[in-house]
Amino acid sequence: MNTNFTPFPDLQTNRLLLRRLTSDDCVQLQQLRSDENVNRYLKRPKSVTIDECEAFVKKIDGNLNDGIGAYWVIAPKTDNTLIGTVCLWNFNLENETVDLGYELSPTYQGQGLMLEVVEKIIAFAFNTMQAKTIFALTRPDNEGSRNLLKRSNFQQDVDYQYVSEEDAEGDVVYFLKN
Template identity: 25%
Template sequence: MTPLRWPATDPVAGRVRLRAFRDTDLPMVLDLATDPYVPRISTLPADADEAAALAYIGRQHGRLAEGRGFSFCVALTDDSAAVGTAGLWVDDLGHGRFRGGYTIAPGRRGHGLAGDALRALTAFAWTLEVAHRVELYVEPWNVASLRTAERAGYVCEGLLRDHHRIGGAWCDMVLLAALRPVSGG
Protein backbone atom coordinates (compact mmCIF):
# COMPACT_ATOMS: atom_id res chain seq x y z
CA MET A 1 0.00 0.00 0.00
CA THR A 2 1.30 3.44 -0.94
CA PRO A 3 0.99 6.67 1.10
CA LEU A 4 0.18 8.58 -2.09
CA ARG A 5 -3.16 10.31 -2.55
CA TRP A 6 -5.17 11.36 -5.57
CA PRO A 7 -4.74 15.10 -6.29
CA ALA A 8 -7.32 17.44 -4.76
CA THR A 9 -7.47 19.39 -8.05
CA ASP A 10 -6.82 18.15 -11.56
CA PRO A 11 -3.28 18.89 -12.80
CA VAL A 12 -3.45 21.30 -15.75
CA ALA A 13 -0.95 22.46 -18.37
CA GLY A 14 -1.67 24.22 -21.63
CA ARG A 15 -4.81 22.82 -23.20
CA VAL A 16 -5.15 19.67 -21.08
CA ARG A 17 -6.09 18.54 -17.62
CA LEU A 18 -5.35 15.18 -16.03
CA ARG A 19 -8.43 13.69 -14.43
CA ALA A 20 -9.90 10.37 -13.37
CA PHE A 21 -11.28 8.14 -16.11
CA ARG A 22 -15.01 8.08 -16.79
CA ASP A 23 -17.12 5.57 -18.66
CA THR A 24 -17.89 8.41 -21.09
CA ASP A 25 -14.21 8.24 -22.17
CA LEU A 26 -15.11 5.07 -24.08
CA PRO A 27 -14.73 6.58 -27.60
CA MET A 28 -11.16 7.72 -26.83
CA VAL A 29 -10.24 4.29 -25.40
CA LEU A 30 -11.71 2.57 -28.46
CA ASP A 31 -9.60 4.90 -30.64
CA LEU A 32 -6.47 3.99 -28.63
CA ALA A 33 -7.22 0.30 -29.16
CA THR A 34 -6.84 0.81 -32.93
CA ASP A 35 -3.22 1.91 -32.53
CA PRO A 36 -0.89 -1.02 -33.27
CA TYR A 37 1.54 -0.04 -30.49
CA VAL A 38 -0.62 0.97 -27.49
CA PRO A 39 -2.04 -2.52 -26.82
CA ARG A 40 1.52 -3.91 -26.81
CA ILE A 41 2.53 -1.64 -23.90
CA SER A 42 -0.70 -1.50 -21.90
CA THR A 43 -3.54 -3.67 -20.65
CA LEU A 44 -5.84 -2.40 -23.42
CA PRO A 45 -6.53 -5.21 -25.91
CA ALA A 46 -5.95 -4.53 -29.60
CA ASP A 47 -9.18 -3.61 -31.38
CA ALA A 48 -11.03 -3.77 -28.05
CA ASP A 49 -14.81 -3.91 -28.14
CA GLU A 50 -16.92 -1.77 -25.81
CA ALA A 51 -16.86 -4.31 -22.97
CA ALA A 52 -13.06 -4.68 -23.08
CA ALA A 53 -12.59 -0.90 -23.29
CA LEU A 54 -14.91 -0.34 -20.31
CA ALA A 55 -12.99 -3.01 -18.37
CA TYR A 56 -9.76 -1.12 -19.16
CA ILE A 57 -11.34 2.10 -17.84
CA GLY A 58 -12.43 0.26 -14.71
CA ARG A 59 -8.90 -1.05 -14.08
CA GLN A 60 -7.50 2.47 -14.14
CA HIS A 61 -9.49 3.41 -11.01
CA GLY A 62 -7.65 0.84 -8.90
CA ARG A 63 -4.05 1.63 -9.84
CA LEU A 64 -3.36 3.97 -6.92
CA ALA A 65 -4.96 1.64 -4.35
CA GLU A 66 -2.81 -1.19 -5.74
CA GLY A 67 0.28 0.94 -5.05
CA ARG A 68 1.17 1.16 -8.74
CA GLY A 69 0.70 4.91 -9.12
CA PHE A 70 -1.58 7.37 -10.87
CA SER A 71 -3.53 6.59 -14.03
CA PHE A 72 -4.98 9.73 -15.57
CA CYS A 73 -7.24 10.45 -18.48
CA VAL A 74 -5.87 13.35 -20.52
CA ALA A 75 -8.78 15.69 -21.25
CA LEU A 76 -9.14 19.04 -22.92
CA THR A 77 -9.53 21.94 -20.51
CA ASP A 78 -12.27 23.65 -22.52
CA ASP A 79 -14.79 20.81 -22.83
CA SER A 80 -13.25 17.91 -20.81
CA ALA A 81 -13.22 15.66 -23.90
CA ALA A 82 -10.88 12.70 -23.43
CA VAL A 83 -7.85 12.75 -25.76
CA GLY A 84 -5.40 10.28 -24.19
CA THR A 85 -3.84 8.77 -21.11
CA ALA A 86 -0.98 9.62 -18.76
CA GLY A 87 0.51 7.67 -15.90
CA LEU A 88 2.86 8.41 -13.05
CA TRP A 89 3.99 5.02 -11.81
CA VAL A 90 5.84 4.18 -8.61
CA ASP A 91 9.21 2.64 -9.46
CA ASP A 92 11.08 3.08 -6.18
CA LEU A 93 9.21 5.14 -3.60
CA GLY A 94 12.06 4.93 -1.09
CA HIS A 95 14.39 6.67 -3.55
CA GLY A 96 11.75 9.07 -4.90
CA ARG A 97 11.80 7.48 -8.34
CA PHE A 98 8.70 7.50 -10.56
CA ARG A 99 8.15 6.47 -14.17
CA GLY A 100 6.00 8.57 -16.46
CA GLY A 101 4.06 7.60 -19.53
CA TYR A 102 1.66 9.26 -21.93
CA THR A 103 -0.20 8.59 -25.14
CA ILE A 104 -2.64 10.55 -27.21
CA ALA A 105 -5.43 8.81 -29.13
CA PRO A 106 -4.66 8.50 -32.86
CA GLY A 107 -7.49 10.85 -33.84
CA ARG A 108 -6.07 13.63 -31.62
CA ARG A 109 -2.34 13.44 -32.41
CA GLY A 110 -0.24 16.13 -34.01
CA HIS A 111 -1.48 19.10 -31.99
CA GLY A 112 1.02 19.22 -29.10
CA LEU A 113 -1.34 17.64 -26.58
CA ALA A 114 1.24 15.02 -25.51
CA GLY A 115 3.62 17.80 -24.47
CA ASP A 116 0.90 19.50 -22.45
CA ALA A 117 0.04 16.17 -20.81
CA LEU A 118 3.68 15.47 -19.93
CA ARG A 119 4.14 18.97 -18.48
CA ALA A 120 0.99 18.52 -16.34
CA LEU A 121 2.17 15.07 -15.22
CA THR A 122 5.63 16.33 -14.28
CA ALA A 123 4.30 19.38 -12.42
CA PHE A 124 1.98 17.04 -10.52
CA ALA A 125 4.92 14.79 -9.62
CA TRP A 126 6.64 17.72 -7.89
CA THR A 127 3.57 18.17 -5.64
CA LEU A 128 4.37 14.75 -4.17
CA GLU A 129 6.77 15.23 -1.29
CA VAL A 130 8.49 11.90 -1.98
CA ALA A 131 9.10 12.52 -5.69
CA HIS A 132 12.68 13.31 -6.66
CA ARG A 133 12.98 11.92 -10.18
CA VAL A 134 10.61 11.06 -13.03
CA GLU A 135 11.96 8.71 -15.67
CA LEU A 136 10.66 8.04 -19.16
CA TYR A 137 11.55 4.99 -21.26
CA VAL A 138 11.11 5.60 -24.98
CA GLU A 139 12.01 3.31 -27.86
CA PRO A 140 14.71 4.88 -30.06
CA TRP A 141 12.47 4.81 -33.16
CA ASN A 142 9.81 6.95 -31.44
CA VAL A 143 11.30 10.29 -32.48
CA ALA A 144 8.07 12.22 -31.81
CA SER A 145 7.97 11.03 -28.19
CA LEU A 146 11.67 11.74 -27.70
CA ARG A 147 11.14 15.32 -28.94
CA THR A 148 8.06 15.72 -26.76
CA ALA A 149 10.02 14.65 -23.68
CA GLU A 150 12.95 16.94 -24.42
CA ARG A 151 10.63 19.92 -25.02
CA ALA A 152 9.02 19.19 -21.64
CA GLY A 153 12.42 19.48 -19.93
CA TYR A 154 13.50 15.85 -19.80
CA VAL A 155 17.18 15.10 -20.35
CA CYS A 156 18.40 12.08 -22.30
CA GLU A 157 20.58 9.95 -20.03
CA GLY A 158 21.41 7.15 -22.41
CA LEU A 159 20.43 4.04 -24.28
CA LEU A 160 19.45 0.95 -22.28
CA ARG A 161 20.01 -2.12 -24.42
CA ASP A 162 17.35 -4.85 -24.32
CA HIS A 163 15.72 -3.10 -21.39
CA HIS A 164 11.99 -3.79 -21.93
CA ARG A 165 10.21 -6.84 -23.25
CA ILE A 166 7.45 -5.67 -25.60
CA GLY A 167 5.32 -8.00 -27.66
CA GLY A 168 7.61 -10.91 -26.83
CA ALA A 169 10.80 -9.18 -27.99
CA TRP A 170 13.53 -7.40 -26.07
CA CYS A 171 13.70 -3.72 -26.99
CA ASP A 172 16.25 -0.99 -26.47
CA MET A 173 15.01 2.06 -24.59
CA VAL A 174 16.21 5.62 -24.34
CA LEU A 175 16.17 6.78 -20.72
CA LEU A 176 15.11 10.39 -20.19
CA ALA A 177 14.64 11.97 -16.78
CA ALA A 178 13.48 15.08 -15.02
CA LEU A 179 14.73 15.93 -11.54
CA ARG A 180 12.84 17.84 -8.88
CA PRO A 181 13.64 21.53 -9.35
CA VAL A 182 15.94 22.91 -6.68
CA SER A 183 14.34 25.68 -4.65
CA GLY A 184 16.23 28.94 -4.84
CA GLY A 185 17.13 30.50 -1.56
Protein backbone atom coordinates in the same frame (compact mmCIF):
# COMPACT_ATOMS: atom_id res chain seq x y z
CA MET B 1 6.93 9.98 -1.50
CA ASN B 2 3.22 10.82 -1.44
CA THR B 3 1.09 8.23 -3.27
CA ASN B 4 -2.29 9.18 -1.81
CA PHE B 5 -4.65 10.15 -4.64
CA THR B 6 -7.74 10.80 -2.54
CA PRO B 7 -9.38 12.96 -3.64
CA PHE B 8 -8.28 12.40 -7.22
CA PRO B 9 -6.10 15.29 -8.41
CA ASP B 10 -7.83 16.81 -11.42
CA LEU B 11 -5.35 19.09 -13.18
CA GLN B 12 -5.61 21.77 -15.88
CA THR B 13 -3.36 23.29 -18.51
CA ASN B 14 -4.17 26.27 -20.72
CA ARG B 15 -6.21 24.16 -23.12
CA LEU B 16 -6.77 20.84 -21.40
CA LEU B 17 -8.35 19.05 -18.46
CA LEU B 18 -6.57 16.12 -16.87
CA ARG B 19 -9.18 14.12 -15.03
CA ARG B 20 -9.96 10.66 -13.68
CA LEU B 21 -10.77 7.86 -16.11
CA THR B 22 -14.33 6.51 -15.86
CA SER B 23 -16.29 3.81 -17.67
CA ASP B 24 -17.98 6.65 -19.62
CA ASP B 25 -14.63 7.05 -21.43
CA CYS B 26 -14.58 3.48 -22.77
CA VAL B 27 -15.69 4.25 -26.33
CA GLN B 28 -13.01 6.92 -26.80
CA LEU B 29 -10.41 4.85 -24.91
CA GLN B 30 -11.15 1.83 -27.09
CA GLN B 31 -10.66 3.98 -30.19
CA LEU B 32 -7.38 5.39 -28.86
CA ARG B 33 -5.96 2.05 -27.71
CA SER B 34 -6.85 0.35 -31.00
CA ASP B 35 -5.41 3.09 -33.23
CA GLU B 36 -2.51 1.68 -35.29
CA ASN B 37 -0.61 4.98 -35.22
CA VAL B 38 -0.85 5.18 -31.42
CA ASN B 39 0.12 1.53 -30.96
CA ARG B 40 3.03 1.65 -33.41
CA TYR B 41 5.50 2.30 -30.57
CA LEU B 42 3.70 0.52 -27.72
CA LYS B 43 3.92 -3.08 -26.59
CA ARG B 44 0.27 -4.00 -26.22
CA PRO B 45 -2.45 -5.78 -28.20
CA LYS B 46 -3.44 -4.04 -31.44
CA SER B 47 -7.11 -3.72 -30.54
CA VAL B 48 -9.18 -3.55 -27.40
CA THR B 49 -12.86 -4.36 -26.93
CA ILE B 50 -15.23 -2.25 -24.87
CA ASP B 51 -15.35 -5.05 -22.27
CA GLU B 52 -11.54 -5.00 -22.06
CA CYS B 53 -11.69 -1.23 -21.65
CA GLU B 54 -14.12 -1.54 -18.76
CA ALA B 55 -11.81 -4.11 -17.12
CA PHE B 56 -8.92 -1.69 -17.70
CA VAL B 57 -10.85 1.10 -15.93
CA LYS B 58 -11.31 -1.22 -12.92
CA LYS B 59 -7.60 -2.06 -12.96
CA ILE B 60 -6.69 1.65 -13.07
CA ASP B 61 -9.07 2.34 -10.15
CA GLY B 62 -7.41 -0.48 -8.20
CA ASN B 63 -3.94 0.92 -8.91
CA LEU B 64 -5.11 4.34 -7.80
CA ASN B 65 -6.69 3.02 -4.60
CA ASP B 66 -3.56 0.98 -3.84
CA GLY B 67 -1.32 4.01 -4.42
CA ILE B 68 0.71 2.32 -7.15
CA GLY B 69 -0.33 4.32 -10.19
CA ALA B 70 -2.22 7.39 -11.35
CA TYR B 71 -3.85 7.70 -14.75
CA TRP B 72 -5.42 10.80 -16.23
CA VAL B 73 -7.68 11.35 -19.20
CA ILE B 74 -6.49 14.18 -21.43
CA ALA B 75 -9.54 16.15 -22.61
CA PRO B 76 -10.01 19.54 -24.25
CA LYS B 77 -11.61 22.09 -21.95
CA THR B 78 -14.16 22.74 -24.69
CA ASP B 79 -15.82 19.30 -24.58
CA ASN B 80 -14.15 17.09 -21.90
CA THR B 81 -13.86 14.14 -24.35
CA LEU B 82 -10.90 11.76 -24.05
CA ILE B 83 -8.24 12.52 -26.68
CA GLY B 84 -5.33 10.92 -24.86
CA THR B 85 -4.03 9.67 -21.54
CA VAL B 86 -1.07 10.28 -19.26
CA CYS B 87 0.05 8.22 -16.31
CA LEU B 88 2.55 7.99 -13.51
CA TRP B 89 3.23 4.39 -12.55
CA ASN B 90 5.88 1.88 -11.45
CA PHE B 91 6.37 3.80 -8.21
CA ASN B 92 9.57 3.01 -6.37
CA LEU B 93 9.10 4.35 -2.86
CA GLU B 94 12.61 3.45 -1.72
CA ASN B 95 14.30 5.41 -4.53
CA GLU B 96 11.44 7.94 -4.85
CA THR B 97 11.03 7.39 -8.58
CA VAL B 98 8.04 7.21 -10.90
CA ASP B 99 7.59 6.36 -14.55
CA LEU B 100 5.80 8.58 -17.03
CA GLY B 101 3.64 7.25 -19.85
CA TYR B 102 1.42 9.01 -22.38
CA GLU B 103 -0.54 8.63 -25.59
CA LEU B 104 -2.45 11.08 -27.75
CA SER B 105 -4.85 10.67 -30.64
CA PRO B 106 -3.05 11.40 -33.93
CA THR B 107 -5.71 14.03 -34.70
CA TYR B 108 -4.34 16.15 -31.84
CA GLN B 109 -0.62 15.50 -32.28
CA GLY B 110 1.72 18.26 -33.42
CA GLN B 111 -0.18 21.03 -31.60
CA GLY B 112 1.95 21.23 -28.44
CA LEU B 113 -0.79 19.67 -26.32
CA MET B 114 1.34 16.87 -24.93
CA LEU B 115 4.05 19.34 -23.94
CA GLU B 116 1.45 21.15 -21.79
CA VAL B 117 0.41 17.82 -20.27
CA VAL B 118 3.92 16.59 -19.54
CA GLU B 119 4.91 19.89 -17.93
CA LYS B 120 1.84 19.71 -15.65
CA ILE B 121 2.50 16.07 -14.73
CA ILE B 122 6.17 16.79 -14.02
CA ALA B 123 5.14 19.57 -11.63
CA PHE B 124 2.65 17.23 -9.95
CA ALA B 125 5.19 14.40 -9.58
CA PHE B 126 7.86 16.66 -8.10
CA ASN B 127 5.77 19.10 -6.07
CA THR B 128 2.84 17.00 -4.87
CA MET B 129 4.18 13.46 -4.91
CA GLN B 130 7.68 14.57 -3.88
CA ALA B 131 9.30 12.20 -6.40
CA LYS B 132 13.04 12.66 -6.88
CA THR B 133 13.30 11.21 -10.40
CA ILE B 134 10.89 10.63 -13.26
CA PHE B 135 11.73 7.99 -15.85
CA ALA B 136 10.28 7.71 -19.34
CA LEU B 137 10.93 5.06 -21.93
CA THR B 138 10.42 5.33 -25.64
CA ARG B 139 11.26 3.37 -28.74
CA PRO B 140 14.44 4.55 -30.49
CA ASP B 141 12.48 5.34 -33.67
CA ASN B 142 9.74 7.35 -31.91
CA GLU B 143 11.15 10.79 -32.75
CA GLY B 144 8.03 12.63 -31.57
CA SER B 145 8.27 11.15 -28.09
CA ARG B 146 12.03 11.60 -27.90
CA ASN B 147 11.69 15.26 -28.92
CA LEU B 148 8.92 15.80 -26.36
CA LEU B 149 11.07 14.39 -23.58
CA LYS B 150 14.06 16.52 -24.62
CA ARG B 151 11.87 19.67 -24.74
CA SER B 152 10.72 18.75 -21.22
CA ASN B 153 14.36 18.67 -20.05
CA PHE B 154 14.65 14.89 -19.76
CA GLN B 155 18.14 13.50 -20.27
CA GLN B 156 18.90 10.26 -22.06
CA ASP B 157 20.50 7.71 -19.74
CA VAL B 158 22.63 5.38 -21.82
CA ASP B 159 23.98 3.46 -18.81
CA TYR B 160 20.82 2.90 -16.78
CA GLN B 161 19.60 -0.69 -16.53
CA TYR B 162 15.84 -0.27 -16.43
CA VAL B 163 13.95 -2.84 -14.35
CA SER B 164 10.20 -2.98 -14.72
CA GLU B 165 7.29 -5.38 -14.96
CA GLU B 166 7.10 -4.34 -18.61
CA ASP B 167 9.53 -5.63 -21.22
CA ALA B 168 11.63 -2.54 -21.86
CA GLU B 169 14.28 -4.22 -24.00
CA GLY B 170 15.32 -1.93 -26.81
CA ASP B 171 13.69 1.16 -25.30
CA VAL B 172 15.59 4.38 -24.77
CA VAL B 173 15.55 5.48 -21.13
CA TYR B 174 15.18 9.15 -20.23
CA PHE B 175 15.17 10.66 -16.77
CA LEU B 176 14.46 13.97 -15.09
CA LYS B 177 15.67 14.72 -11.58
CA ASN B 178 14.02 17.13 -9.16
